[in-house]
Amino acid sequence: MASQDKEQAGKDQISDEREERNPFTETGKEDVTAGHGETEPFAETHEHKGVDTKKPEDIAEGLAAKRKRIEMDTEARRKAKKKKSKRALRKKQLKKQKRDYKHSLKLLNVLDKCITDEQKNEEEEEREEEELIKIFQEQQKRWYRYRSLRRERLRAMKLLREQFVKVIKKFEDYYRGVFYDEDNEFDN
Known part of the structure; x- marks a missing residue:
């Protein structure tokens, strides 16, 4: 009985029923991934020793492929960074152009x-100048x-003088004549 309890202690009755109904669960010693084209992670290792049995050429090819992928990834990152920096630069240039346009x-x-204020000031100065000219002419x-009246008066005064x-x-x-006549009368 104790052995049955141990067997059932690791298993749950509900989960056992689900496993029976679920067609994707393991049904035996078969590899689940074998049907999908996947291999075991240690497929190329020696089963008894646990040592990697790959050839150095295979390792070099793997490393070269890995290096190539890293270089391609790096190049892709550089291109993306370059595009991003170009976009950022273009965005800054557009922003600067917009700002410059607004400022202009x-x-x-x-x-x-x-200019309109200056024109108004010039027009006012011209009007004032014209007014001053009119006042000066007046x-x-x-x-x-x-002067003409004074000349006329002077002429009239000259004539009167x-x-x-x-x-x-x-x-x-006349006075001399009268006085002379009186002197003559007194003398006589």
């Missing part, structure tokens, strides 16, 4: 605004009128 647009807008007209001088001379002549 901002610069164009600022320059445009600066002042010149006024000054010309003032001449007339005054003539009248005074006549008056002096």
